[in-house]
Amino acid sequence: MTLKKNIFAMGNEAITEGALAAGARFYAGYPITPSSEIAERSSIRLPQLGGMFVQMEDEIGSIAAVIGASAAGVKSYTATSGPGFSLMQENLGVAVMGEIPCVIVNVQRSGPSTGLATKPAQGDVMQAKWGTHGDHGIIALSPSSVQECYDLTIRAFNLAELYRTPVILLADEIIGHMREGYCPHLPKEIIERKKPLCANRDYKPYDFCGEENEIAPLAAFGSEYITRINGSGHDESGNACGRLDNADKFIRHYHEKFQKNRDDIIETKSFDLQDAEYAIITFGCSVRSGKAALKLARQKGIKVGLLQLVTIWPFPYEQVAKICEQVQGVVVPEMNLGQIQGEIRKVCPTHCSLWGINRVDSQMITPYEILAKLEEAAI
Amino acid sequence: MKKVEFSVNDWCKSCGVCAAFCAVEALIVEYGEKPMFLPEKCTGCKLCALRCPDFAITVEVNEV
Amino acid sequence: MNYMDYLKTQDFPLFWCGGCGNGAVLGAIVRSFAALCYSKEETVVVTGIGCWGKADDYVTTNSFHGTHGRALAFATGIKLANPKLQVVVLMGDGDGVTIGGNHFIHAARRNVDVTAILVNNYNYGMTGGQYSGSTPLNSITSTSRYGHIEEGFDICQLAIAAGAPFVARTSSDDPLAMQRFITAGLNKKGFSLIEVIAPCPTHFGKNNGMRNAADLMKWVKERSISVARAHTMNEEELALKLIMGILTDTEREDYGSKYSRVIAAAQEGRRDIK
Numbered sequence: 001m002t003l004k005k006n007i008f009a010m011g012n013e014a015i016t017e018g019a020l021a022a023g024a025r026f027y028a029g030y031p032i033t034p035s036s037e038i039a040e041r042s043s044i045r046l047p048q049l050g051g052m053f054v055q056m057e058d059e060i061g062s063i064a065a066v067i068g069a070s071a072a073g074v075k076s077y078t079a080t081s082g083p084g085f086s087l088m089q090e091n092l093g094v095a096v097m098g099e100i101p102c103v104i105v106n107v108q109r110s111g112p113s114t115g116l117a118t119k120p121a122q123g124d125v126m127q128a129k130w131g132t133h134g135d136h137g138i139i140a141l142s143p144s145s146v147q148e149c150y151d152l153t154i155r156a157f158n159l160a161e162l163y164r165t166p167v168i169l170l171a172d173e174i175i176g177h178m179r180e181g182y183c184p185h186l187p188k189e190i191i192e193r194k195k196p197l198c199a200n201r202d203y204k205p206y207d208f209c210g211e212e213n214e215i216a217p218l219a220a221f222g223s224e225y226i227t228r229i230n231g232s233g234h235d236e237s238g239n240a241c242g243r244l245d246n247a248d249k250f251i252r253h254y255h256e257k258f259q260k261n262r263d264d265i266i267e268t269k270s271f272d273l274q275d276a277e278y279a280i281i282t283f284g285c286s287v288r289s290g291k292a293a294l295k296l297a298r299q300k301g302i303k304v305g306l307l308q309l310v311t312i313w314p315f316p317y318e319q320v321a322k323i324c325e326q327v328q329g330v331v332v333p334e335m336n337l338g339q340i341q342g343e344i345r346k347v348c349p350t351h352c353s354l355w356g357i358n359r360v361d362s363q364m365i366t367p368y369e370i371l372a373k374l375e376e377a378a379i
Numbered sequence: 380m381k382k383v384e385f386s387v388n389d390w391c392k393s394c395g396v397c398a399a400f401c402a403v404e405a406l407i408v409e410y411g412e413k414p415m416f417l418p419e420k421c422t423g424c425k426l427c428a429l430r431c432p433d434f435a436i437t438v439e440v441n442e443v
Numbered sequence: 444m445n446y447m448d449y450l451k452t453q454d455f456p457l458f459w460c461g462g463c464g465n466g467a468v469l470g471a472i473v474r475s476f477a478a479l480c481y482s483k484e485e486t487v488v489v490t491g492i493g494c495w496g497k498a499d500d501y502v503t504t505n506s507f508h509g510t511h512g513r514a515l516a517f518a519t520g521i522k523l524a525n526p527k528l529q530v531v532v533l534m535g536d537g538d539g540v541t542i543g544g545n546h547f548i549h550a551a552r553r554n555v556d557v558t559a560i561l562v563n564n565y566n567y568g569m570t571g572g573q574y575s576g577s578t579p580l581n582s583i584t585s586t587s588r589y590g591h592i593e594e595g596f597d598i599c600q601l602a603i604a605a606g607a608p609f610v611a612r613t614s615s616d617d618p619l620a621m622q623r624f625i626t627a628g629l630n631k632k633g634f635s636l637i638e639v640i641a642p643c644p645t646h647f648g649k650n651n652g653m654r655n656a657a658d659l660m661k662w663v664k665e666r667s668i669s670v671a672r673a674h675t676m677n678e679e680e681l682a683l684k685l686i687m688g689i690l691t692d693t694e695r696e697d698y699g700s701k702y703s704r705v706i707a708a709a710q711e712g713r714r715d716i717k
Contacts, residue, residue, distance in 0.1 A: 026524055047709035052523050052702055057549035061516035064509065064546075068489075068520025071507060072528065076520065090510055094517075221487045221505045222525045228499070230508045232492075239454075240500050240508070392461030394644075399657030400616055429474075429618035432466030432656075433457055434450070 006181035011149040011171065012037035012079075015105055016045060017184050018153030019077050023192075024103070025051030026076040028065035030058055030084055033117045034173040035107040038079035059084035063091040063104065070095075070102045071229050073220025075157055079105035081173075082124055083114060085131065092166055093132040094231035096254055099206065099218070101160035101193055103153065105169040107176040108284075110362040119362030120173035122284055125339040128168045129313045135251055137258035139265055140168040140313040144287035146180035152310065158191040159265060163257060164215050170312055172335070174285035174364055193218045200224050206250070207236040214257045258314045268319045269308040272298065276305030278374055279327045281320060281344060283309040285364060286333045292367035293374065300371075302378045309340065321347035329353040329377045333365045353377065383423045384439040385416040391435035397427035446470070446477040451501050458497060460568075462648075462656025464615030464641025465495050468562055471621035472531070473502070475629055478622070486529045489518040489557075491538035494568040494643075498533045512542030515550040518557045526556070526699045529629065536563040540598050541576035551605035551634050556697040558628045559636045562615075563598060564643035572646025583650040599690050602636040608695040609635035613687050614667060615642065616660045624689065633697040640685065 009017075016038050019027075027042040029035075043053040051074075056062040059080055066076040080088065085106045095102055108124050110116035124131075128140040139159050143149045149171065156167040196203045196217040203225040208216040216236075219225035228238025233250070235241040258265060271294060273279065278297075280290040287308045297304045307323050309316055324330055324344070330352060332341040341356040348354050355373055359365050391413045398406040398414055405420035406427060414427075414436070423440035450473055459465045476486065486504040490496040492511035499506035505528075509517040514532045522530040534540075539561045540547050550557065566584050567573045574584040577595035584591060602610045609631040611624035621639060628635035642648055642659035653659040663685065670688035673681060704716040 026520070028520060044709070047702070047706040050706055050710070052706075054519065054523060054553075054698075054702075056516065056519070057545050060513060061519070061546050061549070064513045064516035065520030065523070067509075068507065068517040068522075069524035070520075071517075072487075072521045072524035074524040076524070091513060094509055220525070221507075221521060222485055222528050224484060226483055226503065226505055228506045228508075230506075231510055232508055234508075238506070240497070390456040392456070394462035394656050396462060396467075396616070396656050396660065400660070426618065429470060429622075430467055430616060431470075432459065432463060432615070433461075434447075434452075434455070434466065434470060 006183050008179055008181050009146060010037060010177060010179050011143070011146045011175045012107065012177065013041055014146045014149035014182050015079070015153050015169065015171065016041040018150040019103065019157065020045055020049060021184065021187050022075065022154040022157035023190055024075040024077050024157060025049060026066065026069040026074045027053045027078060028056050028062045028069065028076070029078040029080065030056055030062050032081045032084045034109055034176050035079040035081050035105060038105060059087035060091060063088040066102045067091060067095050067098065067100050070100050071221055073222065075101070075161070077103040077105065079107065081107050081109045082111040085124060085127065089131040093134065095166040096132060096136045096138065098229045098231050099164040100229065101164055102166050103156045103160055103169060104166055105171060108170065108172040116362045118173070120285060120335060120364065121360065121362060122172055122286065122335040123339070123360070124170065125312060125336065128170050136254040138168065138313055139163070139165055139258065139311070140170045141310060142170040142284040142312050143175055144284055144308060145175070146178065147182040149175060150182055150184060154187045158189060161191045161193045162215070163261060164193065164218055170284065172285050195219065196225055200226070203227070204236040205229065205238050206234060208253060214253065214260050262314055265311060265314060266316045266319070267310040268316050269310060271306040271308070273305030273307065273323060276303055276326065277328055278302065278304040278377060279323045279330050280304065280306040280333065280370060281309065281323065281330055282333050283312060283340060286335060289365050289367045289370055290333060293370035296367060296371045297374045300375070302374050304374055315343045317347045320344050324348040324352040327352060329355065331355050331357060331370060331373050333357040333370050335359050335365060380443050381423050382441050382443040383418055383421045384441070385418070385421065386437045387413040388435050390433040392433055394432065397431055397436060400430055401427055444477045444480055446473040449473040449476050449483065449503055451503055454500060457501065459494060460645040462642060462644040463494065464564065464639065465498065465562060467615045467618060468560065468621060468639050468641060469498055469501060471618055471625050472560065474622050475626040478626060479629060481529055485527060486531065487521055489514045489521065489530060489532045491534050491543065493535040493538045495533055495535040495562045496538055512538055513546060514538065515543065515546040515557070515559065519550060519555045522555055522557050523699055523702070530557040531629070532557050532559045534559065534561050535568070536561065536565065536577040536598065537567040537575040540601060544576065548601065548605040551602045551607035551636070553698050554606060554608065554634045554695050556633055556699055558631070559634070560625060561598060561636060561638045562641045563638055564641045564647060565595070566643055566647040568643045568646055572643070572650060582647070585646065585650070598638050599636065603691050606695070607636050608633045608691065608693045610691045611689045612638040612640070612685070614640040614660065614663050616664060620687070627689070633695050
């Protein structure tokens with residue numbers, strides 16, 4: 001797809017095309033509303049590009065197949081929603097500990113449990129970070145438009161390959177199912193995982209110490225390098241290892257490798273923040289209502305700006321702290337009971353008030369609800 | 380005439396499987412010991428080496 | 444190739460208990476690799492979690508050590524992404540058909556070209572001898588001290604019912620049969636299952652009055668009959684018997700081959716895969 005002109009498409013379609021543009025050639029997944037269009041389109045488009053699609057028996061098998069294919073050298077992805085994302089958590093840990101690049105699209109829906117299957121929500125923020133057990137870091141990006149569905153899926157693959165990690169694309173039913181014009185441009189950059197250059201017998205798939213960004217080269221099964229991938233405690237060579245110092249080193253590594261590279265990973269977008277006395281901080285579908293509220297408030301003379309969190313994890317504490325320092329009050333609209341607000345509170349100074357707008361009735365937050373809070377605050 | 384050389388390395392855990400399944404009872408395993416080899420009974424079939432779960436047994440058969 | 448080349452002997456002795464059948468199965472596997480001149484670079488041993496799941500520690504080929512019950516799903520991704528790889532999946536009765544049952548029947552149904560070598564020692568050894576989906580009725584285990592009230596299923600029949608084109612069963616006292624069936628399975632294009640009944644003297648054996656491995660293996664031997672003899676026996680006679688041999692060996696086009704026809708159709712704009 002090297003079209004330059006805009007096409008009118010669904011978010012889920014743009015996510016699929018973004019994956020293909022990024023070089024993904026393997027999808028393993030399980031149907032679940034509101035993500036199934038990604039599976040359907042992938043099942044048609046992947047074979048056209050010589051790639052493969054397989055529908056597995058459940059989401060546990062789906063993410064396992066994705067991780068297996070990536071370990072065999074093929075960029076791989078899956079798409080799901082809350083219930084499937086919950087089933088994927090244990091194997092997500094294998095991608096974390098095995099340091100295997102892959103992309104998991106979570107088109108969030110109203111939970112918990114089966115919830116309101118066709119309705120939107122943004123309640124899986126903490127699950128994206130803490131869903132799989134144990135200490136670790138992870139990357140999660142959140143699109144707020146069909147264009148960002150395309151762009152952020154490409155970025156998700158690039159970050160996954162660069163940092164040998166699973167990347168969660170935290171979309172939602174609104175963004176996934178809405179249609180909008182977008183340009184499926186050629187990606188500015190396609191990153192491939194770092195390949196080993198050493199002699200065959202010296203290759204160690206987890207020897208990250210000598211690497212400047214703390215990421216070891218990753219060979220593929222079938223290359224000249226024997227590769228041992230291990231979802232249990234292992235040493236540099238991938239051999240099982242229970243030594244205390246080794247465990248300490250690796251578990252800190254699964255966190256540090258994101259902290260060391262925060263500046264590259266974290267992305268936010270600012271709107272009218274220069275002279276802002278109030279700020280809206282939000283992500284995903286709620287950004288759209290936030291932008292509309294921003295216009296309305298400015299027309300009423302309220303100096304408000306908007307900070308869009310494109311990267312959710314690792315959380316953009318520095319960017320958020322800078323805004324909270326500058327303004328008197330921050331409004332946080334999100335379709336959950338305050339999962340992002342909780343993170344903002346960690347860096348919000350006492351002089352800055354913090355108001356959440358929290359809808360969990362499966363209806364999108366409206367611009368007027370946000371405007372009303374700003375007007376109330378700005379009196 | 381066949382001459383059989385039988386050896387057991389230190390990977391042996393004295394599990395007794397080799398002796399128990401030797402068709403001609405050419406091996407005896409005392410508790411906690413490596414198998415004792417009775418060359419006169421052994422036919423050189425090498426199955427004990429294949430059955431050993433610990434790769435501890437080596438059987439060499441030479442024509443003499 | 445010498446079979447020892449496939450073993451990481453620097454990590455020996457093997458960590459499995461004395462008399463456990465795993466080492467003998469591993470021996471048959473590496474001897475099959477040697478006989479087939481498998482290249483270490485093109486071979487991937489995929490394991491789950493459990494005693495047998497530690498086998499990848501001891502091989503010098505590529506390895507993938509995944510999560511409990513999911514080895515076949517990881518192996519599906521590995522094989523489909525690179526069909527040139529020889530993918531061998533090692534699972535126990537717990538890992539393979541109890542927690543892993545769903546992936547097992549679907550891998551067989553989908554007929555992905557992998558070789559599953561399932562060691563059935565009738566219980567979860569690693570975690571202390573609890574019963575699994577294959578544990579026989581009335582067995583004593585660490586979670587059925589009053590006698591097991593469930594019947595274990597016939598793993599080979601499960602695979603056959605799910606569509607596996609190659610299914611064989613033997614026991615760890617028969618190294619020649621193990622190697623013959625494993626080699627045949629590795630050569631089979633499609634999903635192949637080799638079930639090996641092996642002793643777990645430490646738990647299942649001790650809990651059921653068969654303290655040493657040989658007693659357990661003889662108890663299995665006594666219940667084993669060949670495929671040929673099984674045909675001559677009725678339902679009732681077959682009740683507690685273990686049918687040993689190649690139970691099915693049919694031709695079924697494997698998933699990867701079929702999918703390459705999907706790719707050809709998609710790339711030629713056709714909607715029919717001949």
